[in-house]
Amino acid sequence: MPNQIKKTYNPSLCDTTTFYVAHPDANYLNAQDVVHRLVASAKDISVATFNCFDDGNKLVIKDEIVANLIHEIQTKLEMIEKILPMAFDHEGGE
Template sequence: MPNQKEYFPDLCNTSDFFVPHKNSNHLNAQDVVSDLVARAKDISVATFNCFADGEKLVIKDEIVANLIYEIQTKLEMIEKILPLAFESKGA
């Protein structure tokens, strides 16, 4: 029988799960935030392209829901790391 690890369902929320690395600093956080924003923007464009003329959904609604969830996940991660991005220790 394989070694079973304990599962913590309350940590399924990205915001609760995400913890910055102990050696990270505000510069690392700024890079991560910038990358997450860029990826969220790309996903928002992809989501918009799921509609014909910005009105009629032309693909499965499940795909759009997944794209929106991806945007939400990125925003939760940004929200979690943003305070560190503005924290400068002894610059």
């Protein structure tokens, strides 16, 4: 694809909290919905991660899979951390 513009890679944007930008039309109610979905998803992933162990202590699948699940939980927690202030901004969020 010769017409494609090459963008430089910026490693500082790999951090979820740096990358996240709220939509200009979003308000605290939207933020609350997003936080709710992220928490529910993180809970589901934590259950899946726990199920990767036999009796809670012996890993029964590849450690790389567990590491990826933990990274996914961490990413969701970083997003929640970034969104929480907006979720409680009742005065400025409308």
